[in-house]
Amino acid sequence: MSNPLALEFISRRIVLAMVVSGLFGMLFVFMLIEFDHQTSTEAFCTSCHSMELVAQPYRESAHYNSPSGIRASCGDCHVSEGLIAATLDHIIGARDLYKQIFGPEYDNPVVNLLHMPEASFSTRDWFRERDSATCRKCHTQKIISGRRADTLEIHNEGAEGKTCIDCHYNLVHRKVPDKQVFKRDAWNLMVEQEFGLEPGTAEQIHQGKIPPPAIKQEN
Amino acid sequence: MSAPLRACLALLFLSLLAPPLLAAKVKLDPSHWGLEGGEECVKCHSKTSAGIVLQWRDSAHGKENVNCLDCHQADAAEVDAIEHEGFTIATIVSPKDCGRCHEQEEKQNSSSVHVNAIDLLGRAHPFLAQDLGGQAAADASCAQCHGAKVEVRGDGSLDPATWPNSGIGRINPDGSKGSCSACHGRHSFSKAQARQPEACTVCHQGLDSPDKEVFEASPHGRAYASQKDKMNLDSDSWVAGKDYAASATCVTCHMGAAGKLPSGHDVGLRSAWKLNRPVSEQQHLVLFEDGDKRTLLASEPKPARGAMMPKYDGTEAKVKLLVPADRRRKAMTQVCLECHAKNTIEGFMQQFDSVIELYNAKFGRPAQAIMADLYEQGLLSPAPFDEPLELTYWRLWHDEGVRARHGAAMMSPEHTGWQGMHQLGQNFYGQFLPQVRALGKAAEALIQQHLQDRPEHAWLTQGADTQTPAPEVLGVGNRDAEP
Numbered sequence: 001m002s003n004p005l006a007l008e009f010i011s012r013r014i015v016l017a018m019v020v021s022g023l024f025g026m027l028f029v030f031m032l033i034e035f036d037h038q039t040s041t042e043a044f045c046t047s048c049h050s051m052e053l054v055a056q057p058y059r060e061s062a063h064y065n066s067p068s069g070i071r072a073s074c075g076d077c078h079v080s081e082g083l084i085a086a087t088l089d090h091i092i093g094a095r096d097l098y099k100q101i102f103g104p105e106y107d108n109p110v111v112n113l114l115h116m117p118e119a120s121f122s123t124r125d126w127f128r129e130r131d132s133a134t135c136r137k138c139h140t141q142k143i144i145s146g147r148r149a150d151t152l153e154i155h156n157e158g159a160e161g162k163t164c165i166d167c168h169y170n171l172v173h174r175k176v177p178d179k180q181v182f183k184r185d186a187w188n189l190m191v192e193q194e195f196g197l198e199p200g201t202a203e204q205i206h207q208g209k210i211p212p213p214a215i216k217q218e219n
Numbered sequence: 220m221s222a223p224l225r226a227c228l229a230l231l232f233l234s235l236l237a238p239p240l241l242a243a244k245v246k247l248d249p250s251h252w253g254l255e256g257g258e259e260c261v262k263c264h265s266k267t268s269a270g271i272v273l274q275w276r277d278s279a280h281g282k283e284n285v286n287c288l289d290c291h292q293a294d295a296a297e298v299d300a301i302e303h304e305g306f307t308i309a310t311i312v313s314p315k316d317c318g319r320c321h322e323q324e325e326k327q328n329s330s331s332v333h334v335n336a337i338d339l340l341g342r343a344h345p346f347l348a349q350d351l352g353g354q355a356a357a358d359a360s361c362a363q364c365h366g367a368k369v370e371v372r373g374d375g376s377l378d379p380a381t382w383p384n385s386g387i388g389r390i391n392p393d394g395s396k397g398s399c400s401a402c403h404g405r406h407s408f409s410k411a412q413a414r415q416p417e418a419c420t421v422c423h424q425g426l427d428s429p430d431k432e433v434f435e436a437s438p439h440g441r442a443y444a445s446q447k448d449k450m451n452l453d454s455d456s457w458v459a460g461k462d463y464a465a466s467a468t469c470v471t472c473h474m475g476a477a478g479k480l481p482s483g484h485d486v487g488l489r490s491a492w493k494l495n496r497p498v499s500e501q502q503h504l505v506l507f508e509d510g511d512k513r514t515l516l517a518s519e520p521k522p523a524r525g526a527m528m529p530k531y532d533g534t535e536a537k538v539k540l541l542v543p544a545d546r547r548r549k550a551m552t553q554v555c556l557e558c559h560a561k562n563t564i565e566g567f568m569q570q571f572d573s574v575i576e577l578y579n580a581k582f583g584r585p586a587q588a589i590m591a592d593l594y595e596q597g598l599l600s601p602a603p604f605d606e607p608l609e610l611t612y613w614r615l616w617h618d619e620g621v622r623a624r625h626g627a628a629m630m631s632p633e634h635t636g637w638q639g640m641h642q643l644g645q646n647f648y649g650q651f652l653p654q655v656r657a658l659g660k661a662a663e664a665l666i667q668q669h670l671q672d673r674p675e676h677a678w679l680t681q682g683a684d685t686q687t688p689a690p691e692v693l694g695v696g697n698r699d700a701e702p
Contacts, residue, residue, distance in 0.1 A: 150266030158263055167304055177375035178302030181295045190373020 029083070036086040040075020050106035054116075054173055061172045070138070077134045077172075078123070104208060109215050113174075113191050114206040117184075120176040124165055132164035139164070247320045249283075256306055257286025263304065274406040290316055299371045299392035310377065311369065313391035317399045324399075324484045330512045332487035334397035336365040336388025338531040343495075346603045354380075362386055364422035366398065387422070411452040416443065419469040426618045428495065429625055429634065434469065436631035442466035457482070460557030467554070477554040487514070489551035491544040492575055494624045497616040498583040499575045501544035507536040517544065567630065574627035574635060578620060581675040582643050586615055588669045589655055589662075598658050608654040615651055619643045648679075 038044055046052045055074075058064055063072045079089045105111045127135070141164070144155040159167070170176065177183075188202035195215065197205075204210045264287070265272045275281045280290075293300040293309035300307050309316075314334075318325025328334060340348075340361065348357035358367065358380045366386030370378035377392075387401040402413040412418055416434055424431035434440040443450070446465035454462050459477035468475075473489055476482035493502045493516060501517040505528060513530055515521065522528045527535045548568070555564040590612055593599045599606055604613070623639025626632070655662050670676045 148267070154263060154266055158266070162305075175374040175376060181300045181302050181307060181375065183298070183373075186298070186371065186375075187373040 032083055032087055036075075036079065036083065036090060039090055040073065040079045040086075042073045045074040048100055048107070050100060050112055053107075053109055053112045057174050058172050063172050072138065076137065080130065080133060081137060105212060108212045110191060110195050110197070110202075110205060110212040113194070114188070114202060116174065117176050117182055117187060120169075120173070121179045121182075124169055124179075127165035128163055135164040135168075252289045252320070253284040253286060254288040254292065257288035259304075260287035260291075260306070271406040274404075278407050278409065280408055285320075297393060299369075299375075299377065301375055309392075311382075311391055312400070312405075313393050313395045314397045314399055315391070315393050315395035318395075326510070327484035328397055328399075329395070330510065331397075331485040332514065333387045333401075335513075335531040336386065337368070337390060338388070340365045340388075350602070350604050366390065366396075410457075414450075414452050414457060414468060414470045414475075415447075416440070416468045423469070427621065429622050430469070430629070433622075433625045433629045433631040433634045436626075436633045437629045439467045439629070440631075443468060459554060464558060467558075472551060472554050475554065477557045480550060480553045485512070489547050489554075491548040491551070492624075492628070494575075494628060495617075495621055497587045497620070498579050499624060502547070503544050504542040504547060505538055506540040506542065508539045509536050511536060515541065571627045571630075574640075575624055577675075578624055578640075578643070580673065582647050583616060583620060585669045585673065585676075586612060586647070586651060589665050592665050592668075593655070593658065593662060596661060598662055608651070608658070611646065611650045611654055615643065615646050619646060 042055065046055050051074075063077070065071075075086075079086050079093075100106055104115065106115065141155050141159065143152070145152040169178070184203075188206065189199075191197070191202045192199060195213065197213065201210065205212045261272060275287070280286075288306065288308070290312045291308040291310075293307050295307050297309060299309045299311060301309065314325050314328060318329075332339070348354075348361045352360075362381070362384060364386050366389035367381040367384040368390040369381045369384060369392055371392050372378055385398050385401045385405075387398055388396060389398040389401075390396055391398075400408075402418045403409060404412050416431070420431035420434070422428070435444070443466040449463065449465035450468070451457065451463040456462050457476065459467065459471050459475055471477070474483050474486050488504070491501055493500050493514065503515040503517065503521070505513050505515050505522065507513070507528075507530065511530055513528075521541060522538045524538055524540065526538050528538050529535050552564055552568070555567075559567075590599070590608075593608075594601065599608065603609055619639060619642040622634050623643055626634030626636070626639045652666060655666055670679070
């Protein structure tokens with residue numbers, strides 16, 4: 001061999017291993033991309049009944065039916081951009097899957113609604129911590145001009161020190177008050193009235209002390 | 220009652236009516252208003268809802284630098300508190316909120332007939348809204364004047380069946396009763412607006428309370444229409460006879476200052492008669508130890524001083540004093556004196572009282588008695604509005620009867636006469652009595668029983684010529700004379 005130096009260190013086996021592991025690495029990255037993509041779709045998210053309940057108001061919202069024809073799917077808002085961040089979000093999101101299987105009966109509309117406020121609060125915090133990064137994937141704050149006078153100004157000088165979610169919450173899913181003014185008693189009462197439950201039972205269902213009533217889902 | 224005792228009671232009553240005129244206009248020191256965060260609200264709302272900001276800027280509040288947050292601030296624990304752009308606020312500014320500064324007005328209003336408008340409605344006509352109408356109409360009509368009990372839903376939103384609502388007897392999420400904006404508007408919060416009849420007639424018009432129509436047809440209404448610009452409506456002080464004299468508005472007579480009589484926010488205080496009933500009664504006023512008040516009809520048993528008595532809301536309180544109806548009349552008369560001679564006022568009041576008594580004796584009492592007996596004898600079903608006679612009776616005392624009596628109370632000849640007594644007569648003789656007769660012999664006996672001794676109805680049996688002038692008097696000649 002005319003170049004014995006290379007051969008001394010890199011045997012055929014090593015080259016082969018490098019090529020194979022490189023291919024595997026690439027495959028792994030492609031798989032991650034595909035995984036993140038597939039697990040961000042509405043179809044995937046709503047494959048759990050509990051998420052179907054959450055998605056119903058979304059399908060009535062402007063983020064589902066926008067005049068421009070752009071539709072934001074679950075992951076567009078709730079999964080960060082970038083492979084690493086997105087994968088991390090999905091790994092952390094696996095908690096939800098764990099709870100779905102081993103936690104309270106979220107598929108039951110009563111249980112779902114009783115637990116919704118805490119989910120909303122933590123989601124809003126998630127947006128806030130990221131400076132509403134997923135909103136900004138589509139919306140550029142500085143050029144939001146709207147149809148009314150001064151919308152542009154409000155989104156510039158008027159929004160100093162604020163992030164999208166500070167003002168724009170309760171846009172897509174069912175309305176939940178801000179954490180500061182949220183009143184559990186009033187929320188439970190609302191759930192009781194909505195599902196025709198005996199007074200006082202919502203709190204016990206929420207704490208898991210009694211089973212929720214069997215409620216047939218429409219979808 | 221002896222004269223000195225009467226005088227003492229009158230003084231006591233007037234002092235109760237009359238918190239000192241010179242009392243501070245607002246309780247709160249100016250250093251407590253103009254909250255810093257309020258400027259943030261103005262900055263954004265000048266762009267998002269410029270109209271209300273402009274109204275506010277032109278208002279007394281705006282000029283005194285009382286801003287959005289001063290009125291809308293809320294504690295997070297309050298039932299209707301919401302988070303809004305970083306602030307904790309409430310949409311509804313209740314009398315309790317207004318009372319932080321306007322303590323005296325809030326106190327007077329809180330025991331007035333106005334803030335009890337829901338209770339009064341419920342007790343008077345519980346079947347009306349539901350049986351003849353329906354809930355959606357009740358929300359959008361009855362409750363818009365009488366007030367709704369505003370419900371806050373679990374998600375923090377105000378129940379759209381109960382909000383928006385500016386009914387004067389509104390029950391607010393904070394438990395307070397009433398709505399200052401019913402008369403004063405919201406962001407313009409204008410005293411001039413509240414002094415104009417239009418502030419009242421948004422509710423006080425039409426079948427149930429035809430005050431708008433009656434006022435407009437009255438001498439006061441005529442004078443107001445032609446000389447509104449001389450009413451000095453924007454003036455800080457608004458004492459009849461001193462600051463204006465062109466005419467009187469609703470406020471002038473029912474709650475305005477005149478001479479030594481101070482203004483007040485308890486609107487029914489000067490009304491001696493209860494007019495919107497099948498039979499009108501004089502109304503006394505019960506003052507409770509806790510500062511609340513209620514009306515006591517002349518036919519109701521009088522409570523002893525110190526006795527417990529139910530209030531409008533059903534809770535009981537200790538009676539402090541019973542103010543007889545003529546004291547209320549006296550307060551009203553004091554307003555008249557600013558522009559009218561004493562004998563003119565007495566003459567007018569006598570004409571007014573006589574019409575009420577005529578209505579009661581001729582139509583109100585007999586019709587009420589006949590109806591009560593028909594129900595008792597089972598000749599009418601208990602449901603209040605399912606038979607023609609019941610609707611006829613309702614029109615009789617409510618639509619026509621109320622119109623005639625209001626006409627007399629505010630001096631509209633048209634409403635006392637053609638649209639009042641004349642229609643009452645047409646209805647009573649032409650519909651009510653025939654419909655009673657149609658129910659059979661037992662019902663006809665009731666007519667005999669309740670009408671035979673009444674001189675007002677003597678013409679029915681004795682012939683018309685005993686009651687009506689001879690044709691010659693009317694100048695048409697004696698056409699029916701025998702040849």
